[in-house]
Amino acid sequence: xxxxxxxxxxxxxxxxxxxxxxxxxxxxxxxxxxxxxxxxxxxxxxxxxxxxxxxxxxxxxxxxxxxxxxxxxxxxxxxxxxxxxxxxxxxxxxxxxxxxxxxxxxxxxxxxxxxxxxxxxxxxxxxxxxxxxxxxxxxxxxxxxxxxxxxxxxxxxxxxxxxxxxxxxxxxxxxxxxxxxxxxxxxxxxxxxxxxxxxxxxxxxxxxxxxxxxxxxxxxxxxxxxxxxxxxxxxxxxxxxxxxxxxxxxxxxxxxxxxxxxxxxxxxxxxxxxxxxxxxxxxxxxxxxxxxxxxxxxxxxxxxxxxxxxxxxxxxxxxxxxxxxxxxxxxxxxxxxxxxxxxxxxxxxxxxxxxxxxxxxxxxxxxxxxxxxxxxxxxxxxxx
Numbered sequence: 001x002x003x004x005x006x007x008x009x010x011x012x013x014x015x016x017x018x019x020x021x022x023x024x025x026x027x028x029x030x031x032x033x034x035x036x037x038x039x040x041x042x043x044x045x046x047x048x049x050x051x052x053x054x055x056x057x058x059x060x061x062x063x064x065x066x067x068x069x070x071x072x073x074x075x076x077x078x079x080x081x082x083x084x085x086x087x088x089x090x091x092x093x094x095x096x097x098x099x100x101x102x103x104x105x106x107x108x109x110x111x112x113x114x115x116x117x118x119x120x121x122x123x124x125x126x127x128x129x130x131x132x133x134x135x136x137x138x139x140x141x142x143x144x145x146x147x148x149x150x151x152x153x154x155x156x157x158x159x160x161x162x163x164x165x166x167x168x169x170x171x172x173x174x175x176x177x178x179x180x181x182x183x184x185x186x187x188x189x190x191x192x193x194x195x196x197x198x199x200x201x202x203x204x205x206x207x208x209x210x211x212x213x214x215x216x217x218x219x220x221x222x223x224x225x226x227x228x229x230x231x232x233x234x235x236x237x238x239x240x241x242x243x244x245x246x247x248x249x250x251x252x253x254x255x256x257x258x259x260x261x262x263x264x265x266x267x268x269x270x271x272x273x274x275x276x277x278x279x280x281x282x283x284x285x286x287x288x289x290x291x292x293x294x295x296x297x298x299x300x301x302x303x304x305x306x307x308x309x310x311x312x313x314x315x316x317x318x319x320x321x322x323x324x325x326x327x328x329x330x331x332x333x334x335x336x337x338x339x340x341x342x343x344x345x346x347x348x349x350x351x352x353x354x355x356x357x358x359x360x361x362x363x364x365x366x367x368x369x370x371x372x373x374x375x376x377x378x379x380x381x382x383x384x
Contacts, residue, residue, distance in 0.1 A: 017041050017074050017084070022091060027068040032059045037072065043084050047072060051087040054128060055115075089128045096127025097163055104161035109175065112156075114149045122149055124156070124170065131158070133170040140176040183215030184253065193247050197257075201241040209237045211245065211257060218255035220245060225259050227266050228298025229285070266299040267339055274300070274331050274341050279348065284325045292317040294327050294343060302341035304329060309345055 017023060017039070025037030025045055035047040049060055064070070073094075076085040103110055112124040112131070121134040133156055138146060160169035191197065191213075199213035208221040220243070222233050230236055237243070249256040262268075274280060274296065282294035282302065291305040304327065309320050321327070333342035 017077060019074055019077055021074045022071055023074060023086075024069060024071050025086070027064050027066050027070065029066060030061050030064050032061055035060055035064050037070070037086065039072075039084065039086070041084060043078075043082055045072065045074075045084040045086040047086040047088055051075065051085070051089055053089050054125070054130070092128040096129035099127055100129055100131070100158055100168055101161060101163070104158040107157055109155050109157055110170075111153055113153050114151060117146050117150050122146060122154075122170075124154070129168060131156075131168045131170045133172055137169075137171045137173045140173050140180065180215070187213070187215035188250070188253065191247055191250070191255075193250055196244060196246045198242065198244050199257075201237050201239055201243060204234050204237050204239065206233065209233055209243075211243055213245075213255070213257075216253065216255060218245070218247070218257040220257040220259065224248065224257065226298060227260055227264060228295070266297050267336070270300060270341075271334065271336050274302070274334055276331050276334055278331045279328065280331060280343070281326060281328045284321050284323050284327060286323060287317045287321065289316055292321050292327075294329070296341070300341070302329075302331070302343045304343045304345065308332070308343065308347070311346055311349060 023039045023045075025039040027035055028038050028044065029036040033049050035052065037045040037047060039045045049058060052058065052060060052063070070088065071091060072086040072088050073091040074084060075087045075090070078084070102108070110126060112126050114122050115125045115130075116123040118132075121132055121136075122138055124131050124133065133154075135143070135146060137159070138149070154172055155175055156170040156172040157175065158168060159171040159174075160167060162168070197213045197218075199211040199218065201209050202212050202217060203210045206222075208219050208225075210217045211220055222230050225233065225236060243259075245257040245259055246261065247255060248258040280296055280302075282296040284292050285295040285301060286293050289306075291303050292309070293301045294304050295301050304317075306314060306317050308329075309317060314320050327343075327345070328348070329343035329345045330347040331341060332344045332347055333340070335341070
């Protein structure tokens with residue numbers, strides 16, 4: 001029996017490896033573009049940057065150092081130059097694929113950092129497996145710009161798993177919907193009509209503002225924004241404003257809000273300020289054919305009838321007034337139940353002036369009658 005040479009003994013002590021085999025290696029050298037591993041074979045293994053990760057321009061000296069151990073898969077036993085080519089990302093992808101399958105089957109919530117913002121959605125990576133989250137499944141509200149998610153960690157579930165087509169779809173929207181539903185349920189169980197709540201304006205429309213009050217949105221209708229008139233909610237509120245309101249009504253999941261706090265109700269002491277006979281000053285807020293509405297203060301309007309605007313006869317309010325004019329008049333009627341106030345400028349005239357005005361009107365009527373009689377006599381004479 002012949003004795004083995006040292007080289008033969010060394011070769012026999014080394015293991016054999018096969019393509020596709022998973023082996024453990026020890027890092028013996030690291031360069032920015034490749035890692036050299038001792039895998040117990042006659043040749044060391046080479047792990048290039050492209051086979052380590054799909055991420056571009058990764059400096060491998062930042063992820064490994066001599067002495068580290070890592071599991072890799074044999075890609076080629078001999079690359080033609082006697083080197084063993086290894087892959088880490090494909091092994092990670094195999095394991096990641098299994099991980100994604102389990103998460104899909106178990107409806108597990110996954111967490112990952114957004115790797116890329118695409119035109120149609122977001123891309124995240126779990127163990128070298130790329131998962132696409134369509135824009136329609138990123139949020140429970142429409143978001144045109146998704147760039148704010150770049151680099152953020154987000155939670156999602158796998159809604160579609162198709163390894164044959166390498167199609168993995170994530171869904172973040174259903175988590176948000178479920179979370180908001182739970183928050184809404186808790187909120188509705190804890191609030192009551194009349195409660196004062198603070199919230200954030202989420203959206204402003206022509207008819208009101210939607211306010212997030214911590215688990216649900218309440219509607220602050222334009223008619224509840226002020227005791228006075230609000231022409232355009234968008235001139236009063238903007239998205240992000242902090243608002244303190246009170247709950248006016250709860251109907252199912254619908255919450256109606258109001259800013260018309262009773263202690264600020266201008267009609268509370270209106271019977272004293274606007275008692276019949278009081279002289280008041282206000283601004284012309286709007287006009288109709290029969291009169292002008294005078295805003296005495298926000299929330300309190302009074303009617304100045306066309307017949308009470310001037311001692312002279314006028315056809316319509318716009319002949320004497322315009323919106324924005326300041327008017328001083330006397331309160332001639334006050335109805336607290338219907339919240340109606342009637343004003344008169346004519347009533348401010350001194351008694352003798354008022355008498356003169358009435359006499360002048362009577363003279364005008366007499367002149368008209370006289371003219372009419374003369375016309376009748378003249379017509380009869382012509383007939384004769």
